[in-house]
Amino acid sequence: MAAGVTIGLLEVFFRASKPGSAGPTVGSLEHEPLKAAAQATKLRVRLNLIVSRTITDPQGDKHLPYKLELLETMALEGHEQILAVQDAPSGLRAWIAIHALDPQPAFGGIRILNYRSERDALFDALRLSRIMTYKCALAGVRGSGAKTVVISNSITDRPAAIRVLGRHIEGLGGIYRAGPDAGFTSEDQQVLMEETQYIAHFGVDGGMQSAGDATAEGAMHGILRALKLRSELQIEETTVAIQGLGSVGVSLAKRFLELGARVVGADVDSSKIAFAQNLGVTIVPPSKILSTSCDVLVPCAMGGTIHDVSIPRIQASIVAGVANNTLGHDSQAALLKENNITFLPDFALNAGALIEGSHNLHTDENSCPQKLAGIGETIANILQRSDDDKLSTIEAAFALASEKVIATTSH
Ligand code: NAD
Numbered sequence: 001m002a003a004g005v006t007i008g009l010l011e012v013f014f015r016a017s018k019p020g021s022a023g024p025t026v027g028s029l030e031h032e033p034l035k036a037a038a039q040a041t042k043l044r045v046r047l048n049l050i051v052s053r054t055i056t057d058p059q060g061d062k063h064l065p066y067k068l069e070l071l072e073t074m075a076l077e078g079h080e081q082i083l084a085v086q087d088a089p090s091g092l093r094a095w096i097a098i099h100a101l102d103p104q105p106a107f108g109g110i111r112i113l114n115y116r117s118e119r120d121a122l123f124d125a126l127r128l129s130r131i132m133t134y135k136c137a138l139a140g141v142r143g144s145g146a147k148t149v150v151i152s153n154s155i156t157d158r159p160a161a162i163r164v165l166g167r168h169i170e171g172l173g174g175i176y177r178a179g180p181d182a183g184f185t186s187e188d189q190q191v192l193m194e195e196t197q198y199i200a201h202f203g204v205d206g207g208m209q210s211a212g213d214a215t216a217e218g219a220m221h222g223i224l225r226a227l228k229l230r231s232e233l234q235i236e237e238t239t240v241a242i243q244g245l246g247s248v249g250v251s252l253a254k255r256f257l258e259l260g261a262r263v264v265g266a267d268v269d270s271s272k273i274a275f276a277q278n279l280g281v282t283i284v285p286p287s288k289i290l291s292t293s294c295d296v297l298v299p300c301a302m303g304g305t306i307h308d309v310s311i312p313r314i315q316a317s318i319v320a321g322v323a324n325n326t327l328g329h330d331s332q333a334a335l336l337k338e339n340n341i342t343f344l345p346d347f348a349l350n351a352g353a354l355i356e357g358s359h360n361l362h363t364d365e366n367s368c369p370q371k372l373a374g375i376g377e378t379i380a381n382i383l384q385r386s387d388d389d390k391l392s393t394i395e396a397a398f399a400l401a402s403e404k405v406i407a408t409t410s411h
Contacts, residue, residue: 070122077130082122085168090160093118093151096168097125098176099133100144105174105361107200107354108132108146109181109211110165112188114153125149128324131347132354137404138378138397139351141358146176152183162188166195174198179357180211182302200357211353212247214367215322218352218375219248220255222344223296223320225376229383230342231317233295236260241294241316243286244301245269245276248322248350252298253281264292267301290314299323303346311335321346333392345397348378 074082083096095118098106108129115121125147132145148165155161169178169192179200180189193199227238240256242249245267253263257280265281266289267273273283284292290299290310297316299305300323306314307328319326319341326346327333336343352372359368385396 073126077126079126079130082125083168083172085165087161087164089157090164091154091156092161092164093121093154094148094165094168095122095125096146096148096172096176097122097129098144098146099129101175103142103144105177105198106132106144106146107136107141107177107179107357108148109179109353110148110150110184110188110192111181112150112152112183115149115151118151121149121151131324134398134401135347135351135354136358137401138348139355139358140374141351141354143177143354143358147181148178150183158188159191162191163195166192169198170196172198177357177361179353200354200361211357212251214352214356214372215248215350216251216255216352217369218355218372219252219298219320219322219349221373221376222349222379223298223318225379226318226320226342226344226383227296229380231295238262238296239264239294240296240298241265241284241289241292242281242298242300243289243305244299244323245272245281246300249298249300250276250279252300252322254279257281264289264294296320299326304328306336306343307332308335311339311341314339314341316341318342318344320344320349322350324350327394330392330394333394337392342383343393344379345382345394347401348382348397349375351375351378 070082074080077099079097079099080101081098083098085094085096086092097108100106106129111124111128115124128149129145129147132147134145135141136143136145148169150161150165169176177198177200178192178196223240224235227233227235231238235256239262240253241264242253243266245253245265246269249265249267250272253265253276256263263281264284265276266284266286267276268286277283290297290305291313292315294316296318297314298320303323303325304327305323306319306321306326311332317340319336321327321344324346327343333343333345352375355371355374356368359371360366381400382393382397385391385400386393389396389399391399
């Protein structure tokens with residue numbers, strides 16, 4: 001690996017890249033005082049994160065420069081490395097964002113979605129990779145945050161595109177471990193694994209495993225703990241409403257049905273609806289799910305569905321963030337609190353796949369139910385901190401995570 005990688009915030013790579021090649025390194029600082037300054041800056045940036053989360057809205061956030069100033073944008077939130085990947089024959093256009101290079105590896109899923117612009121895709125990669133660092137800290141996983149975002153609308157040959165992507169991931173030499181995320185299919189997974197060994201979340205056959213079950217299992221523990229702390233209801237008296245009956249949503253629905261809860265769900269895909277209905281899920285239209293009568297509302301589709309307009313319509317007393325970046329903006333956690341709704345922060349609640357992936361990496365075991373159950377404890381700590389310090393639950397989660405990040409980087 002290039003020497004400069006250890007230096008931190010002031011060391012930035014921007015590679016427009018050949019598979020497997022490190023490319024040019026810009027601004028390498030092999031100088032002790034500069035290293036110390038870099039470390040201090042890094043800590044300061046991370047401390048600032050306790051109170052600010054500026055990369056949230058690619059369209060309108062006033063904190064962001066109007067024109068894309070990549071290095072400046074990276075410095076805003078402490079991102080250390082971004083790999084821009086394009087391959088004309090397959091139409092691959094992707095960003096691999098690595099928020100922190102220490103501790104390694106950086107974990108992050110591959111998201112393959114339509115984006116209006118490469119700028120939107122980049123901001124998605126930046127904010128999702130950053131939140132992964134906090135997810136690692138809260139989950140007690142030794143690792144940092146990363147994310148791959150692929151612009152699906154530019155792809156002309158999907159298997160070829162995934163192959164090229166796999167070669168780039170392999171070329172990173174293991175500093176990044178890729179997992180599945182929205183839009184990444186089992187066919188993509190097969191192809192990817194022919195090109196790279198650096199994946200997270202191995203299954204029983206050594207292949208990349210669907211992470212939905214682990215995420216659902218962890219989220220279930222978090223929700224059950226929140227219900228115990230914030231509700232008088234028995235589980236059999238509880239209604240859980242799930243927006244999005246995909247990999248995580250349907251797995252969560254099964255679990256709550258087995259526990260005796262009533263489960264209401266919505267999806268935009270008729271095959272997902274039919275499957276869930278057979279399990280016993282009561283289906284409502286997608287436009288009604290956020291305002292449906294329930295005790296726990298679980299956004300489990302895309303992020304950003306809980307915002308100023310949807311919050312007043314919510315009837316649940318608990319909103320359980322499973323979709324990454326569930327809130328349109330972090331400040332909406334305070335609005336939820338004002339409406340007597342307890343918000344369970346996504347980067348605490350949906351860490352099951354990360355926990356299981358990291359466990360797979362460090363042991364040869366495929367499951368770790370005890371560790372997944374630990375998400376219940378994390379949620380309890382967040383709720384306690386929120387009460388003690390009069391913080392929104394997002395602020396409490398960031399405070400807890402930032403303390404852990406700083407403790408790690410200070411040694
Ligand atoms: P998925 O693609 O399998 O499922 C998402 C489902 O949401 C799909 O069935 C889709 O049709 C549905 N959907 C989309 N728009 C909708 C709408 N407006 N109303 C209702 N349904 C809608 O994805 P997934 O793997 O289940 O992940 C769900 C969310 O959880 C994503 O935000 C993902 O980033 C997050 N997450 C997933 C994991 C994981 O392990 N898969 C881990 C952490 C976070």
